[in-house]
Amino acid sequence: MVQENHSKVPIPTLGRLATYLRVLNELQMLEVSTVSSAEIEQQTGINAAQFRKDLSYFGEFGKPGVGYSVSELQQSIAKILKLDRRQAVLLVGAGNLGSALVGYQGMAEHRMELMGIFDSNPSKIGTMLGTLRVQSIHCLVEVNMKLNARIAILAVPAQVAQSVSEILVEAGVRAILNFAPIPLRLPENVAVRNVSFMQELAVLSYQAAEEVSQLSEFESF
Amino acid sequence: MVQENHSKVPIPTLGRLATYLRVLNELQMLEVSTVSSAEIEQQTGINAAQFRKDLSYFGEFGKPGVGYSVSELQQSIAKILKLDRRQAVLLVGAGNLGSALVGYQGMAEHRMELMGIFDSNPSKIGTMLGTLRVQSIHCLVEVNMKLNARIAILAVPAQVAQSVSEILVEAGVRAILNFAPIPLRLPENVAVRNVSFMQELAVLSYQAAEEVSQLSEFESF
DNA sequence: TGCTGTGAATTAGTTCACAGCG
């Protein structure tokens, strides 16, 4: 499981790159040809120096006094993120969350294509989700010999997340977006990103209260 | 929009607190009465020193040589996160993602209760989602005068996210979990957490490729 | 002895500020 940054690129930088890419796509639709770091800050809320620093990890993409070519930068970032060509993605877990992700158009925008959906629940297997038929998890390894997806979304209950993730690794998956609230123990050459709504809501619960207490502190003057 | 840490508690600490709380709930069900930081590390993958440091921002909860009382620590953390009593939560956007969140049991486990669902789409308004009826967004301010929810989940398209978020603030919401891929511009006393699947997938896309290149580097010997 | 709590050291990430190019 990749935790350390083997290379020297900060992980938050990679996330922001995806944001820049989305904005560049939009600008290209609006036929804007050039953009400055200050305009990117305006659009994204990300500090202009941060934007320039993020790009500096990968090379020089702008022209001093002018800015960046929208189309060139768009292509450069897509290439960095390996989103310059279709990426096959697997989904395991056809529950509420899995179904919602099938309809998520952000993936198509970034050329990630859901190519296989798997579940262990017999009542789900065989049903259609979008254009894909839900397959048995037992077929996963075999099916991915053809698909060759390296990225998977894991949206299964916590109890089975570890064992399913091991099947994914066996099937050749190198990167997993994990929605289960448990840490996956996997070989270190497999990248894992955990998404936890509960963590986010807990932070907000604390912060919502924090603000109130600050207000009442203020009001007490 | 709260970005800065007004107090000195790191935001990642708050997220991890939610993880500890979940594990403590489980231990309590198993009737385990005492736990050490090393055992927490075992369960969560979070470094034992990190766990102790996280707690140290809020007080002293353990006994040297013994560990922590599961039930006491559970209550203490719940109190810190304001999850020691029911928290009302609003959901705006009854699309795929919103529907999936309705079925998410992690919320109930942490005493967060979805109390109102809103949408602007006339074909959605009036339909049932779980036990709740989807209401018009125009009723939001009025409805929340009774509910008094301070936390909301924003699962609407990017184009309307800013204006809907302003309605939430007008209705008294102080904390927003934002699934729209745009930065919300809101008063600084409103906390916002952004969730972006695309960012996570982009990071993974990069890392999946990175690992491959490392492997091939290795194979080339 | 076995654990916690925590300053100190370290590592990671962000922002500044400015040299230098177009």
Place this chain on the structure above:
DNA sequence: CGCTGTGAACTAATTCACAGCA
């Protein structure tokens, strides 16, 4: 000039390492 690219300064977060209590 107006912008980029980037070392240097700063701020944030993690991990170490150990003193001290039960």
